[in-house]
Amino acid sequence: MALIVQKYGGTSVGSIERIQAVADRVLRARAAGDSVVVVVSAMSGETNRLIALAKEVQSRPNARELDALVATGEQVTSALLAMALESRGQPARSYTGAQVKILTDSAFNKARIQAIDTDSIRDELQAGRVVVVAGFQGVNPEGDITTLGRGGSDTSAVAIAAALQADECQIYTDVDGVYTTDPRVEPRARRLDRITFEEMLEMASLGSKVLQIRSVEFAGKYNVPLRVLSSFVDGPGTLITLEDEVVEQAVISGIAFNRDEAQLTIKGVPDHPGIAYAILGPIAEANIEVDMILQNVGADNTTDFTFTVQHVDYDKALDILRAAAKNLGAREVSGNPKIVKISLVGVGMRSHAGIAAKMFKVLADEKINIRMISTSEIKISVVVDDKYLELAVRTLHDAFELDAPAALIG
Numbered sequence: 001m002a003l004i005v006q007k008y009g010g011t012s013v014g015s016i017e018r019i020q021a022v023a024d025r026v027l028r029a030r031a032a033g034d035s036v037v038v039v040v041s042a043m044s045g046e047t048n049r050l051i052a053l054a055k056e057v058q059s060r061p062n063a064r065e066l067d068a069l070v071a072t073g074e075q076v077t078s079a080l081l082a083m084a085l086e087s088r089g090q091p092a093r094s095y096t097g098a099q100v101k102i103l104t105d106s107a108f109n110k111a112r113i114q115a116i117d118t119d120s121i122r123d124e125l126q127a128g129r130v131v132v133v134a135g136f137q138g139v140n141p142e143g144d145i146t147t148l149g150r151g152g153s154d155t156s157a158v159a160i161a162a163a164l165q166a167d168e169c170q171i172y173t174d175v176d177g178v179y180t181t182d183p184r185v186e187p188r189a190r191r192l193d194r195i196t197f198e199e200m201l202e203m204a205s206l207g208s209k210v211l212q213i214r215s216v217e218f219a220g221k222y223n224v225p226l227r228v229l230s231s232f233v234d235g236p237g238t239l240i241t242l243e244d245e246v247v248e249q250a251v252i253s254g255i256a257f258n259r260d261e262a263q264l265t266i267k268g269v270p271d272h273p274g275i276a277y278a279i280l281g282p283i284a285e286a287n288i289e290v291d292m293i294l295q296n297v298g299a300d301n302t303t304d305f306t307f308t309v310q311h312v313d314y315d316k317a318l319d320i321l322r323a324a325a326k327n328l329g330a331r332e333v334s335g336n337p338k339i340v341k342i343s344l345v346g347v348g349m350r351s352h353a354g355i356a357a358k359m360f361k362v363l364a365d366e367k368i369n370i371r372m373i374s375t376s377e378i379k380i381s382v383v384v385d386d387k388y389l390e391l392a393v394r395t396l397h398d399a400f401e402l403d404a405p406a407a408l409i410g
Protein backbone atom coordinates (compact mmCIF):
# COMPACT_ATOMS: atom_id res chain seq x y z
CA MET A 1 0.00 0.00 0.00
CA ALA A 2 1.44 3.30 -1.09
CA LEU A 3 0.79 6.90 -0.14
CA ILE A 4 0.17 8.96 -3.24
CA VAL A 5 -0.35 12.71 -3.66
CA GLN A 6 -2.24 13.54 -6.87
CA LYS A 7 -2.55 17.09 -8.17
CA TYR A 8 -5.11 18.05 -10.80
CA GLY A 9 -4.64 21.28 -12.76
CA GLY A 10 -7.24 23.74 -14.03
CA THR A 11 -8.26 21.93 -17.23
CA SER A 12 -8.45 18.64 -15.35
CA VAL A 13 -11.10 20.10 -13.00
CA GLY A 14 -12.49 22.56 -15.59
CA SER A 15 -16.09 21.26 -15.52
CA ILE A 16 -18.36 19.03 -13.43
CA GLU A 17 -17.79 16.29 -16.00
CA ARG A 18 -14.01 16.60 -15.56
CA ILE A 19 -14.35 16.59 -11.75
CA GLN A 20 -16.37 13.37 -12.04
CA ALA A 21 -13.58 11.88 -14.15
CA VAL A 22 -11.03 12.91 -11.51
CA ALA A 23 -13.14 11.21 -8.83
CA ASP A 24 -13.12 8.01 -10.91
CA ARG A 25 -9.35 8.22 -11.25
CA VAL A 26 -8.91 8.70 -7.49
CA LEU A 27 -11.15 5.68 -6.89
CA ARG A 28 -8.90 3.56 -9.08
CA ALA A 29 -5.92 4.40 -6.87
CA ARG A 30 -8.00 3.61 -3.78
CA ALA A 31 -9.06 0.30 -5.32
CA ALA A 32 -5.38 -0.56 -5.76
CA GLY A 33 -5.06 -0.09 -2.00
CA ASP A 34 -3.29 3.28 -2.00
CA SER A 35 -3.93 6.15 0.40
CA VAL A 36 -4.60 9.30 -1.59
CA VAL A 37 -4.25 13.00 -0.91
CA VAL A 38 -5.58 15.11 -3.78
CA VAL A 39 -4.54 18.70 -4.43
CA VAL A 40 -6.71 20.68 -6.83
CA SER A 41 -6.37 23.87 -8.84
CA ALA A 42 -9.25 26.21 -9.58
CA MET A 43 -11.32 25.51 -12.71
CA SER A 44 -9.37 26.72 -15.75
CA GLY A 45 -9.84 30.44 -16.32
CA GLU A 46 -11.19 31.01 -12.81
CA THR A 47 -8.07 32.58 -11.30
CA ASN A 48 -7.81 34.99 -14.25
CA ARG A 49 -11.51 35.83 -13.90
CA LEU A 50 -11.10 36.62 -10.20
CA ILE A 51 -8.03 38.79 -10.83
CA ALA A 52 -9.95 40.70 -13.51
CA LEU A 53 -12.83 41.29 -11.06
CA ALA A 54 -10.39 42.65 -8.49
CA LYS A 55 -8.92 45.06 -11.07
CA GLU A 56 -12.39 46.40 -11.85
CA VAL A 57 -12.64 47.49 -8.23
CA GLN A 58 -9.07 48.58 -7.54
CA SER A 59 -6.54 49.13 -10.32
CA ARG A 60 -3.70 47.77 -8.20
CA PRO A 61 -5.59 45.40 -5.90
CA ASN A 62 -4.63 45.23 -2.24
CA ALA A 63 -2.34 42.20 -1.99
CA ARG A 64 -3.97 40.70 1.11
CA GLU A 65 -7.47 41.02 -0.30
CA LEU A 66 -6.40 39.70 -3.68
CA ASP A 67 -5.19 36.50 -2.00
CA ALA A 68 -8.44 36.19 -0.03
CA LEU A 69 -10.26 36.48 -3.36
CA VAL A 70 -8.22 34.21 -5.64
CA ALA A 71 -7.92 31.43 -3.05
CA THR A 72 -11.67 30.85 -3.41
CA GLY A 73 -11.21 29.23 -6.84
CA GLU A 74 -9.46 26.24 -5.31
CA GLN A 75 -11.94 26.04 -2.44
CA VAL A 76 -14.75 25.50 -4.94
CA THR A 77 -13.07 22.60 -6.75
CA SER A 78 -11.88 20.90 -3.55
CA ALA A 79 -15.42 20.78 -2.12
CA LEU A 80 -16.92 19.63 -5.43
CA LEU A 81 -14.38 16.83 -5.73
CA ALA A 82 -15.01 15.70 -2.14
CA MET A 83 -18.74 15.57 -2.99
CA ALA A 84 -18.07 13.57 -6.15
CA LEU A 85 -16.04 11.07 -4.11
CA GLU A 86 -18.69 10.86 -1.38
CA SER A 87 -21.38 10.23 -3.99
CA ARG A 88 -19.33 7.24 -5.15
CA GLY A 89 -19.26 5.83 -1.63
CA GLN A 90 -15.68 6.96 -1.00
CA PRO A 91 -15.42 8.95 2.23
CA ALA A 92 -13.62 12.23 1.53
CA ARG A 93 -13.11 15.64 3.08
CA SER A 94 -11.97 18.91 1.56
CA TYR A 95 -9.64 21.31 3.32
CA THR A 96 -8.42 24.81 2.56
CA GLY A 97 -4.71 25.55 2.90
CA ALA A 98 -5.41 27.36 6.18
CA GLN A 99 -7.33 24.39 7.57
CA VAL A 100 -4.47 21.99 6.84
CA LYS A 101 -2.15 24.57 8.26
CA ILE A 102 0.06 25.11 5.28
CA LEU A 103 2.07 27.80 7.00
CA THR A 104 3.67 30.40 4.71
CA ASP A 105 5.50 33.70 5.04
CA SER A 106 3.52 36.90 4.54
CA ALA A 107 4.58 37.70 0.96
CA PHE A 108 1.04 37.95 -0.41
CA ASN A 109 0.62 36.74 -4.01
CA LYS A 110 3.97 34.92 -3.91
CA ALA A 111 4.18 33.38 -0.46
CA ARG A 112 6.62 30.61 0.39
CA ILE A 113 5.64 27.52 2.33
CA GLN A 114 7.45 27.22 5.65
CA ALA A 115 5.79 24.26 7.36
CA ILE A 116 2.89 21.86 6.96
CA ASP A 117 1.04 20.27 9.83
CA THR A 118 0.49 16.71 8.66
CA ASP A 119 -1.28 15.37 11.75
CA SER A 120 -4.83 15.99 10.58
CA ILE A 121 -4.09 14.64 7.08
CA ARG A 122 -2.62 11.47 8.57
CA ASP A 123 -5.63 10.99 10.86
CA GLU A 124 -8.01 11.32 7.91
CA LEU A 125 -6.04 8.84 5.81
CA GLN A 126 -5.95 6.44 8.73
CA ALA A 127 -9.74 6.64 8.87
CA GLY A 128 -9.88 5.59 5.20
CA ARG A 129 -10.82 9.00 3.84
CA VAL A 130 -9.45 10.75 0.78
CA VAL A 131 -8.14 14.18 1.72
CA VAL A 132 -8.77 16.87 -0.88
CA VAL A 133 -6.66 19.99 -0.34
CA ALA A 134 -7.25 23.31 -2.07
CA GLY A 135 -3.96 24.06 -3.86
CA PHE A 136 -2.18 27.40 -4.39
CA GLN A 137 -2.80 28.67 -0.84
CA GLY A 138 -1.66 28.75 2.73
CA VAL A 139 -1.91 30.87 5.83
CA ASN A 140 0.62 33.27 7.37
CA PRO A 141 1.46 33.43 11.08
CA GLU A 142 -1.19 36.18 11.52
CA GLY A 143 -3.88 33.90 10.11
CA ASP A 144 -4.22 35.72 6.77
CA ILE A 145 -4.85 33.69 3.61
CA THR A 146 -1.84 33.73 1.29
CA THR A 147 -1.28 32.38 -2.23
CA LEU A 148 1.86 30.89 -3.73
CA GLY A 149 2.13 32.58 -7.14
CA ARG A 150 0.65 31.49 -10.47
CA GLY A 151 0.81 27.76 -11.00
CA GLY A 152 1.30 27.38 -7.25
CA SER A 153 -0.86 24.26 -6.83
CA ASP A 154 2.09 22.23 -8.15
CA THR A 155 4.09 23.51 -5.19
CA SER A 156 1.27 22.75 -2.73
CA ALA A 157 1.24 19.16 -3.97
CA VAL A 158 5.00 18.62 -3.83
CA ALA A 159 5.28 20.26 -0.41
CA ILE A 160 2.51 18.04 0.98
CA ALA A 161 4.15 14.99 -0.60
CA ALA A 162 7.49 15.97 0.99
CA ALA A 163 5.91 16.56 4.40
CA LEU A 164 4.08 13.21 4.28
CA GLN A 165 7.06 11.43 2.74
CA ALA A 166 4.68 10.18 0.08
CA ASP A 167 5.75 7.42 -2.28
CA GLU A 168 4.98 9.57 -5.34
CA CYS A 169 3.65 12.99 -6.25
CA GLN A 170 1.64 12.79 -9.46
CA ILE A 171 0.91 16.01 -11.35
CA TYR A 172 -2.09 15.41 -13.62
CA THR A 173 -2.46 17.96 -16.39
CA ASP A 174 -3.60 18.38 -20.00
CA VAL A 175 -0.44 16.91 -21.58
CA ASP A 176 0.76 13.36 -20.96
CA GLY A 177 4.18 14.33 -19.65
CA VAL A 178 7.09 16.69 -20.06
CA TYR A 179 7.98 17.11 -23.72
CA THR A 180 11.18 18.10 -25.50
CA THR A 181 9.45 21.46 -25.99
CA ASP A 182 5.93 22.84 -25.60
CA PRO A 183 3.88 20.56 -27.90
CA ARG A 184 1.63 23.53 -28.66
CA VAL A 185 4.51 25.17 -30.53
CA GLU A 186 6.19 22.09 -31.99
CA PRO A 187 3.69 19.27 -32.65
CA ARG A 188 6.63 16.93 -33.29
CA ALA A 189 7.84 17.36 -29.71
CA ARG A 190 8.48 14.05 -27.97
CA ARG A 191 7.47 12.98 -24.49
CA LEU A 192 10.43 12.29 -22.21
CA ASP A 193 10.27 9.15 -20.08
CA ARG A 194 12.59 10.76 -17.55
CA ILE A 195 14.20 14.10 -16.93
CA THR A 196 16.54 15.14 -14.10
CA PHE A 197 15.46 17.59 -11.38
CA GLU A 198 18.23 19.89 -12.51
CA GLU A 199 17.09 19.96 -16.13
CA MET A 200 13.44 20.31 -15.16
CA LEU A 201 14.37 23.22 -12.93
CA GLU A 202 16.17 24.93 -15.84
CA MET A 203 13.26 24.21 -18.20
CA ALA A 204 10.76 25.65 -15.69
CA SER A 205 12.95 28.67 -14.94
CA LEU A 206 13.43 29.32 -18.65
CA GLY A 207 9.71 29.39 -19.37
CA SER A 208 8.27 25.84 -19.55
CA LYS A 209 5.32 26.39 -17.29
CA VAL A 210 4.30 22.74 -17.16
CA LEU A 211 5.55 22.80 -13.54
CA GLN A 212 5.92 25.78 -11.23
CA ILE A 213 9.63 26.42 -10.56
CA ARG A 214 9.29 26.15 -6.80
CA SER A 215 7.63 22.75 -7.02
CA VAL A 216 10.70 21.40 -8.82
CA GLU A 217 13.02 23.04 -6.27
CA PHE A 218 11.08 21.37 -3.46
CA ALA A 219 11.02 18.00 -5.17
CA GLY A 220 14.79 18.13 -5.75
CA LYS A 221 15.55 19.29 -2.24
CA TYR A 222 13.44 16.63 -0.52
CA ASN A 223 13.89 14.01 -3.23
CA VAL A 224 10.16 13.62 -3.84
CA PRO A 225 9.48 11.20 -6.70
CA LEU A 226 7.60 13.46 -9.09
CA ARG A 227 5.64 12.40 -12.16
CA VAL A 228 3.79 14.48 -14.77
CA LEU A 229 0.83 12.68 -16.34
CA SER A 230 -2.35 13.33 -18.29
CA SER A 231 -5.72 13.30 -16.55
CA PHE A 232 -7.30 12.61 -19.94
CA VAL A 233 -5.41 9.52 -21.16
CA ASP A 234 -3.59 6.76 -19.30
CA GLY A 235 0.16 6.43 -19.71
CA PRO A 236 3.47 6.40 -17.85
CA GLY A 237 4.01 10.18 -18.07
CA THR A 238 7.41 11.66 -17.25
CA LEU A 239 9.37 10.88 -14.11
CA ILE A 240 11.50 13.70 -12.73
CA THR A 241 14.43 12.09 -11.07
CA LEU A 242 18.07 12.14 -10.01
CA GLU A 243 20.74 12.35 -12.69
CA ASP A 244 22.21 8.91 -12.13
CA GLU A 245 18.80 7.35 -12.60
CA VAL A 246 18.47 8.66 -16.14
CA VAL A 247 19.87 5.86 -18.24
CA GLU A 248 19.50 7.20 -21.75
CA GLN A 249 20.89 10.68 -21.50
CA ALA A 250 20.63 12.87 -24.57
CA VAL A 251 22.98 15.83 -24.97
CA ILE A 252 19.99 18.17 -25.21
CA SER A 253 16.86 17.28 -23.27
CA GLY A 254 14.62 20.09 -24.31
CA ILE A 255 13.97 23.58 -25.61
CA ALA A 256 12.31 26.12 -23.35
CA PHE A 257 11.13 29.58 -24.30
CA ASN A 258 9.90 32.62 -22.46
CA ARG A 259 7.64 35.18 -24.16
CA ASP A 260 7.46 37.20 -20.99
CA GLU A 261 10.66 39.25 -21.31
CA ALA A 262 11.40 42.71 -22.65
CA GLN A 263 14.74 44.25 -23.54
CA LEU A 264 16.11 47.64 -22.46
CA THR A 265 19.28 49.37 -23.67
CA ILE A 266 21.21 52.41 -22.50
CA LYS A 267 23.93 53.60 -24.89
CA GLY A 268 26.95 55.86 -24.65
CA VAL A 269 27.42 55.78 -20.89
CA PRO A 270 30.81 57.21 -19.80
CA ASP A 271 32.73 54.10 -18.77
CA HIS A 272 34.02 54.14 -15.22
CA PRO A 273 33.74 51.95 -12.12
CA GLY A 274 30.26 51.82 -10.57
CA ILE A 275 28.36 52.16 -13.84
CA ALA A 276 26.59 48.80 -13.61
CA TYR A 277 25.47 49.64 -10.11
CA ALA A 278 24.34 53.14 -11.10
CA ILE A 279 22.15 51.63 -13.82
CA LEU A 280 20.86 48.48 -12.15
CA GLY A 281 20.72 49.74 -8.55
CA PRO A 282 17.59 51.86 -9.07
CA ILE A 283 16.00 49.00 -11.04
CA ALA A 284 16.57 46.60 -8.14
CA GLU A 285 15.30 49.18 -5.64
CA ALA A 286 12.05 49.28 -7.57
CA ASN A 287 11.79 45.51 -6.99
CA ILE A 288 12.26 44.77 -10.68
CA GLU A 289 13.99 41.50 -11.43
CA VAL A 290 16.65 41.62 -14.12
CA ASP A 291 17.34 38.48 -16.11
CA MET A 292 19.98 38.72 -18.86
CA ILE A 293 22.64 41.44 -18.84
CA LEU A 294 25.04 42.44 -21.59
CA GLN A 295 27.70 45.15 -21.52
CA ASN A 296 29.81 46.32 -24.47
CA VAL A 297 32.64 48.79 -24.18
CA GLY A 298 33.13 51.05 -27.18
CA ALA A 299 36.34 52.62 -28.48
CA ASP A 300 35.30 56.10 -27.28
CA ASN A 301 35.44 55.15 -23.59
CA THR A 302 31.69 54.82 -23.34
CA THR A 303 29.75 51.66 -22.72
CA ASP A 304 26.40 50.21 -23.88
CA PHE A 305 24.31 48.25 -21.43
CA THR A 306 21.44 45.91 -22.35
CA PHE A 307 19.26 43.87 -20.03
CA THR A 308 15.92 42.11 -19.89
CA VAL A 309 13.04 42.36 -17.43
CA GLN A 310 9.56 40.84 -17.27
CA HIS A 311 6.87 42.45 -19.44
CA VAL A 312 4.91 43.68 -16.43
CA ASP A 313 7.92 45.72 -15.33
CA TYR A 314 8.86 47.09 -18.76
CA ASP A 315 7.27 50.57 -18.59
CA LYS A 316 8.49 51.16 -15.07
CA ALA A 317 12.03 50.01 -15.94
CA LEU A 318 12.09 52.29 -18.99
CA ASP A 319 11.16 55.32 -16.85
CA ILE A 320 13.87 54.50 -14.31
CA LEU A 321 16.44 54.02 -17.06
CA ARG A 322 15.58 57.37 -18.65
CA ALA A 323 16.10 59.08 -15.31
CA ALA A 324 19.41 57.25 -14.81
CA ALA A 325 20.51 58.20 -18.33
CA LYS A 326 20.12 61.90 -17.53
CA ASN A 327 22.19 61.58 -14.35
CA LEU A 328 24.89 59.58 -16.08
CA GLY A 329 25.10 61.69 -19.21
CA ALA A 330 24.24 58.70 -21.40
CA ARG A 331 23.55 59.19 -25.10
CA GLU A 332 20.40 57.16 -25.63
CA VAL A 333 17.82 54.86 -24.03
CA SER A 334 15.74 52.40 -26.03
CA GLY A 335 13.53 49.40 -25.41
CA ASN A 336 12.06 46.42 -27.22
CA PRO A 337 9.20 44.45 -25.68
CA LYS A 338 8.81 42.20 -28.73
CA ILE A 339 11.45 39.64 -27.92
CA VAL A 340 11.53 36.02 -26.82
CA LYS A 341 14.18 34.04 -25.01
CA ILE A 342 14.82 30.56 -26.37
CA SER A 343 16.97 28.09 -24.44
CA LEU A 344 18.51 24.69 -25.06
CA VAL A 345 18.73 22.62 -21.87
CA GLY A 346 20.64 19.41 -21.18
CA VAL A 347 23.04 18.01 -18.60
CA GLY A 348 24.85 16.34 -21.50
CA MET A 349 26.18 19.77 -22.53
CA ARG A 350 28.72 19.50 -19.74
CA SER A 351 30.61 16.89 -21.66
CA HIS A 352 29.88 18.13 -25.18
CA ALA A 353 31.53 21.08 -26.86
CA GLY A 354 30.13 22.83 -29.90
CA ILE A 355 26.46 22.92 -28.93
CA ALA A 356 26.39 26.72 -28.78
CA ALA A 357 28.14 27.06 -32.14
CA LYS A 358 25.65 24.66 -33.71
CA MET A 359 22.75 26.58 -32.21
CA PHE A 360 24.07 29.87 -33.64
CA LYS A 361 24.61 28.34 -37.08
CA VAL A 362 21.09 26.88 -37.18
CA LEU A 363 19.64 30.31 -36.37
CA ALA A 364 21.96 32.06 -38.83
CA ASP A 365 20.89 29.70 -41.63
CA GLU A 366 17.31 30.81 -40.99
CA LYS A 367 18.45 34.47 -40.96
CA ILE A 368 17.32 34.88 -37.38
CA ASN A 369 19.28 37.64 -35.68
CA ILE A 370 20.49 36.90 -32.14
CA ARG A 371 20.20 39.93 -29.85
CA MET A 372 21.61 38.49 -26.64
CA ILE A 373 23.27 35.27 -25.50
CA SER A 374 23.80 33.73 -22.11
CA THR A 375 25.13 30.34 -21.13
CA SER A 376 25.53 28.18 -18.06
CA GLU A 377 26.79 24.66 -17.59
CA ILE A 378 23.58 23.01 -18.77
CA LYS A 379 21.83 25.66 -20.88
CA ILE A 380 22.31 28.15 -23.70
CA SER A 381 19.82 30.99 -24.07
CA VAL A 382 19.39 33.44 -26.92
CA VAL A 383 17.12 36.43 -27.28
CA VAL A 384 15.53 36.88 -30.70
CA ASP A 385 12.60 38.87 -32.11
CA ASP A 386 9.34 37.27 -31.01
CA LYS A 387 8.12 36.82 -34.58
CA TYR A 388 10.79 34.10 -34.96
CA LEU A 389 9.63 32.02 -31.98
CA GLU A 390 7.95 29.16 -33.87
CA LEU A 391 10.54 29.07 -36.64
CA ALA A 392 13.46 29.07 -34.21
CA VAL A 393 12.01 26.42 -31.88
CA ARG A 394 11.02 24.10 -34.71
CA THR A 395 14.31 24.47 -36.57
CA LEU A 396 16.35 23.86 -33.42
CA HIS A 397 14.15 20.92 -32.47
CA ASP A 398 14.82 19.43 -35.87
CA ALA A 399 18.55 20.24 -35.96
CA PHE A 400 19.18 18.66 -32.56
CA GLU A 401 17.03 15.65 -33.54
CA LEU A 402 14.83 15.99 -30.50
CA ASP A 403 11.97 14.18 -32.17
CA ALA A 404 14.07 11.04 -32.48
CA PRO A 405 14.48 8.68 -29.52
CA ALA A 406 17.19 9.91 -27.14
CA ALA A 407 20.64 9.59 -28.69
CA LEU A 408 23.07 8.09 -26.24
CA ILE A 409 26.13 9.94 -25.09
CA GLY A 410 29.02 8.00 -26.44
Ligand code: ADP
Nearest residue numbers: 009010011173174178179181182184208209210
Ligand atom coordinates in the same frame (compact mmCIF):
# COMPACT_ATOMS: atom_id res chain seq x y z
P1 ADP B 1 -2.29 22.83 -15.31
O1 ADP B 1 -3.45 23.74 -15.44
O2 ADP B 1 -2.66 21.39 -15.32
O3 ADP B 1 -1.39 23.18 -14.17
P2 ADP B 1 -0.45 24.13 -17.14
O4 ADP B 1 -1.12 24.90 -18.23
O5 ADP B 1 0.08 24.89 -15.98
O6 ADP B 1 -1.45 23.00 -16.66
O7 ADP B 1 0.75 23.26 -17.74
C1 ADP B 1 0.53 22.40 -18.84
C2 ADP B 1 0.92 23.09 -20.13
O8 ADP B 1 2.33 23.34 -20.13
C3 ADP B 1 0.71 22.28 -21.37
O9 ADP B 1 -0.60 22.43 -21.86
C4 ADP B 1 1.77 22.82 -22.35
O10 ADP B 1 1.23 23.70 -23.31
C5 ADP B 1 2.72 23.61 -21.46
N1 ADP B 1 4.12 23.25 -21.66
C6 ADP B 1 5.14 24.13 -21.83
N2 ADP B 1 6.29 23.49 -22.01
C7 ADP B 1 6.03 22.17 -21.95
C8 ADP B 1 6.84 21.00 -22.05
N3 ADP B 1 8.15 21.06 -22.26
N4 ADP B 1 6.24 19.79 -21.94
C9 ADP B 1 4.91 19.71 -21.72
N5 ADP B 1 4.09 20.79 -21.62
C10 ADP B 1 4.63 22.01 -21.73
Ligand code: ASP
Nearest residue numbers: 041047136150151152153
Ligand atom coordinates in the same frame (compact mmCIF):
# COMPACT_ATOMS: atom_id res chain seq x y z
N1 ASP C 1 -5.21 28.52 -9.94
C1 ASP C 1 -3.86 29.02 -9.80
C2 ASP C 1 -3.40 29.62 -11.11
O1 ASP C 1 -4.14 29.66 -12.07
C3 ASP C 1 -2.89 27.99 -9.29
C4 ASP C 1 -2.70 26.78 -10.16
O2 ASP C 1 -3.49 26.53 -11.08
O3 ASP C 1 -1.72 26.06 -9.94
O4 ASP C 1 -2.30 30.11 -11.20
Ligand code: MG
Nearest residue numbers: 009151209210
Ligand atom coordinates in the same frame (compact mmCIF):
# COMPACT_ATOMS: atom_id res chain seq x y z
MG1 MG D 1 0.11 24.65 -13.90
